[in-house]
Amino acid sequence: MPFPAKPLKPEAGPVEWFGAELRHHRIKLGLTQDGLGQKVYTSGATIGKIEKAQRRCSLELAEALDAALATGGVLARAWVLTVPQPDKRCAEADKDLPSSRSSADSDRITLTTEASGTPGASMQRRTFAAALGATVLSAAVPLVQRIDDVSTACLDMARHQSVGASDVARLHAVHDLYQSLDHQFGGGAVKESLERVTQAASTLLNRTHSEHVRRPLFTAVAKLRLLAGWTAFDMCDHYTGQRHFAAAERLALSVGDFNLVAFVRYRQARQLQHLQHNLDAAEVLRHALEDLQPEPAVRGTRAMLHATLATSLAAIGSGDAACAMLDLASDEFDGFSFESAPEWLGWRSRGELYAQYGRVYRDLARSDSRFGQQAVEWTSRAIDGFDDGMQRSSLLNQTGLASAYFLAGEPTMALGVAERILTARDSVTSGRIGDRIANLHRDAVHWKGTPEVTEFLRQVDSLPTRAAR
Template sequence: MPRPPKPLDPTRSAAHWLGAELRHWRELRKLSQDELGALVHLSGDLISKFERAERPCKLRHATALDAALDTGGVLSRSVALAEAEMDNRSREMDNSPSRTTIPPRRAGAGGTLEGPLSAPEWNESIPMERRNFLAATSTALAAGPLLQLMNAAPAAAAPSVVRPADVEQIRAAATTLRSWDNLYGGAGVVRDTALAQLRWAGGLLNSSCPAPLKADLFSAVSRLATVVGASAFDAFAHDDAHRLFAFATSCAEEVDNWPLRAISYNLRSRQATWRGDPDSGLTLAELGLARADRLSPAERSMLHNARARALAKMGRTQQTLTSIGLSDDSFASVVPTDEGSWMAYYDSAQHHGDTGHALFDLALAGHPPQGALRRLRTAVDSHGDGFARSRTFSRTKLATLRMAAGDPEQALADGRTALAEVSQLRSLRANHELGELGRVAHRHRTIPDIRDLREQITSTVAV
């Protein structure tokens, strides 16, 4: 009896992503490795090595495999990513042979120990009139470094006519990339892969699209742009994230998709608040809540949290508490089976974490910390392994608040665990939160264990 194929781990590298995609499409077409090899004049053994990332797949082979499997060009795009990743690794080894490196920071993006950047201009530089939406969006993206990154590696041209399979591919890419982002953070291979997928998906907006597919296409591209924007946000590529979130909003509004519009405004609000402009964050959250009757309970709860976090940063205690109360009320009405698949992440752990983060800011300003501590503890204990980054954010906030509240011994255990978790992520935001813990812990530096924790934090966030 043949042994089952060895599981593949597409998160290890772009080459492993390519291998997993190759196996997926081969099995979807019900072909053995030998049968597929015969179609493209390669051995079955070489196909096996491609799938396990034991041999690099050349572009000419990927192009032939795309044609044989009718993938829409996904393997060709993955080859470009794998080659770019290998080049980056070679440069990193040449430049720093004795230490682990992270992707280089963007100029002006700030280091991992710095606070949020100064507020950006939140007025759109390019008008987004619906009648010339596609042209305006292309211009807006081209105005920044995002398109340069996306053009750095060649990608297969978008098909001239959009098919249902193309839309499904965008959806699948968004789902996979989002899970990677939640697990590992937005830098590294996650960001590189996301950019290539978005470039291809964006090209479909200029292809001929049958009328029945238009809503699905624009909705899928909106979802993908939101995912890529979130990865950029996490990697401190703030200008890219700002444009991508606006792009996601425009795609959603083009087809009157109110839930996706709400999701994009939620992220736009959070980014503005995080960057030190809570006034814009409040405005964006309230724009997302426009026609709240068209949103689900989870979507309303999510946006009330964004509003609460902006208000907390502005020091408006009572309004923050009112927004948290509205969020709690909406969340109490959530029926998971009635929510869209895109809101599946918004469970009890996420709700307690988001509301706990808003209360955290109030507690640092003098509000009683018990509510924040209770919600953050619930979030840490409830998050599954699939949301490692969210759990780390809440755990770091919990440790920081306990340090600030004069309970360093209780903070120490969570601080050590958060330190270990951050070292497994590629998230500059997680590094920043850890740096804040180190700064607050400074007041307890006479305690040997706290002093040791601070030294380890400094070493970690400086890498």
């Protein structure tokens, strides 16, 4: 019997985060460490040591791993963050800025923390402390320090008169790091810092750059704007979310990247669904589908769009159409390969598809309790499909599972899941999780006469409300 995989701690530092990314992509393709080693002409033991942060990965090996795992270049970009010493640009980023920059802007670059008293020691440590809480922060401090270095360098890039390939590579690396933290700790962990980086990155669009840099530069900034919109949405700051989504869509359209356009519209639709504007969400998703070409490389994209469209159809009462759309999404998901998938699908898995099934069947169960058990089954399968780096998705779907149990007539099981959610919710800073917990009222209504359910709902009502909507 094989030994269980050693749990990883991606929050411990950039090398640990790199190892967790490698394991995530390896497992997604169903490869063993030895099997992956054979593909890149190294040993399985070496792969294992890199995953466990016991050995650093070379850039050449990172590029080979990207090719073998079809990551779209994630590992090569992440490698930049694992280099032991910051480069000269990072070191210079703590110097005083020209006097033309306002004092407020200067404070963004060179914050002084009470603990260290060192100029520039932390661009966003206090923001992280407030967002993550002392327990999470204590484990994440090495990674936060690395974010400080790289993010400060990105802010410093805004002063450059020209943009080159190395600047674009840095933007991609910062995006991937922020995305990883967002998935694990929630949008509140990165929202403010990412907002500043995104503003600085956007100024690079007007700097001098060669024609061959234009497309990757616009794509990198579009991805940062999209992620900034997603983290704002996750914290229920919907105005900021839509502002970034609109900018990301314009940039992606300007370079003809319709897969990225589809991803932007997918996230716009998710926000509209959260706000219960399901007719508008359905329209956005249909436009996204119409603009995609019917080729194998976009089957995964179409699968996610169809599955998300199914949830809007179910919410507006079109149950049969929703189920038909789910069947279509499943067929497309079965027929595509991650090796040819667009980069943004790298974080998506069958667990994400099952999550849409769960949402559809929960809506159906609200009208017909006979669908309740199917809602439980699909939501449970979704949770099983998320790895440790997808903590927010797991918690969101655990809240969905509590709803499904209420709808299936199993309040005791619902309360068991809900209590675990209340215990774990502080590990992730996400306004959406707060909304989902509050919405448990809707599905627990038939059990309010039960003392245990009444007490649980009292706990839900006593939870602190968020500031941003």
